[in-house]
Amino acid sequence: MEHLRFMQSAYQEAIKAFDEGEVPVGAVIVKNGSIIGKGYNRIEKLSDATAHAEIIAISAASSRNNSWRLDDCTLYVTLEPCLMCLGAIMQSRVNCVVYAATDKKLGAIDSHYYQQQIEHSFGYFPEIISGIMAPECSHLLSTFFRKIRNI
Amino acid sequence: MEHLRFMQSAYQEAIKAFDEGEVPVGAVIVKNGSIIGKGYNRIEKLSDATAHAEIIAISAASSRNNSWRLDDCTLYVTLEPCLMCLGAIMQSRVNCVVYAATDKKLGAIDSHYYQQQIEHSFGYFPEIISGIMAPECSHLLSTFFRKIRNI
Numbered sequence: 001m002e003h004l005r006f007m008q009s010a011y012q013e014a015i016k017a018f019d020e021g022e023v024p025v026g027a028v029i030v031k032n033g034s035i036i037g038k039g040y041n042r043i044e045k046l047s048d049a050t051a052h053a054e055i056i057a058i059s060a061a062s063s064r065n066n067s068w069r070l071d072d073c074t075l076y077v078t079l080e081p082c083l084m085c086l087g088a089i090m091q092s093r094v095n096c097v098v099y100a101a102t103d104k105k106l107g108a109i110d111s112h113y114y115q116q117q118i119e120h121s122f123g124y125f126p127e128i129i130s131g132i133m134a135p136e137c138s139h140l141l142s143t144f145f146r147k148i149r150n151i
Numbered sequence: 152m153e154h155l156r157f158m159q160s161a162y163q164e165a166i167k168a169f170d171e172g173e174v175p176v177g178a179v180i181v182k183n184g185s186i187i188g189k190g191y192n193r194i195e196k197l198s199d200a201t202a203h204a205e206i207i208a209i210s211a212a213s214s215r216n217n218s219w220r221l222d223d224c225t226l227y228v229t230l231e232p233c234l235m236c237l238g239a240i241m242q243s244r245v246n247c248v249v250y251a252a253t254d255k256k257l258g259a260i261d262s263h264y265y266q267q268q269i270e271h272s273f274g275y276f277p278e279i280i281s282g283i284m285a286p287e288c289s290h291l292l293s294t295f296f297r298k299i300r301n302i
Binding site (some may be wrong): 067087 | 194198200201202203206209210214215217218219221222233234235237238239241242259265269272273
């Protein structure tokens with residue numbers, strides 16, 4: 001139930017991206033049962049390819065946390081993280097990732113391709129939970145892509 | 152000669168990090184022979200694990216470029232990029248990476264481990280040039296780590 005509640009918050013962030021004409025992905029960071037950082041995809045608005053939901057949420061959470069170490073935190077995100085965001089998750093020591101929809105093209109977790117090398121480099125790999133609200137988050141993405149293709 | 156000149160600029164950025172007590176890594180982004188973005192490691196100052204030199208330089212360059220696409224740009228960085236920064240390089244479509252020192256622990260390029268999967272996902276891999284000013288950039292890093300261990 002707790003996972004569902006926080007994924008709903010991430011989904012609300014994704015809606016903000018949708019409303020601003022961005023690929024609708026949202027993320028929240030949770031520590032001790034409270035959200036300490038939020039973010040949604042703002043690549044077009046900020047003209048910045050690093051402005052993924054996860055990066056913005058990690059930056060916000062770190063600032064609130066007064067530490068770059070988020071090792072007691074869980075990241076909730078509506079789409080499977082890409083390589084950059086998986087790297088940011090590792091750098092910030094997030095220890096659990098809950099994602100909704102899989103990203104067959106650019107997702108860096110579900111393939112498990114990178115896991116062995118990452119564990120070797122960092123000495124750990126976060127706990128991964130996937131699929132919560134996957135239909136809703138996938139539907140939001142497909143609605144967005146249908147909409148921009150019709151423009 | 153051009154590579155050396157721009158790596159010297161990246162090195163100057165690394166010196167700024169050193170002077171602020173950060174792990175000394177610096178980066179610049181070059182387009183059409185001009186630097187359009189700079190950055191140095193600011194993890195501790197900003198309490199943000201995503202504040203690597205490359206991420207800051209990419210954000211700055213994208214802002215100046217008025218586009219998140221940096222596909223006609225070269226990134227110069229004093230240390231081999233980590234997985235997060237390699238992901239940011241791919242997301243921003245940087246097409247050439249020049250780095251100085253290798254990072255045996257967290258470097259994501261020299262091992263070539265990730266290259267095949269990345270090429271499969273993104274359809275390209277940047278040109279890589281390494282070793283320019285490697286001794287100077289490595290020396291700056293080892294001086295930094297000796298200094299903080301003595302405190």
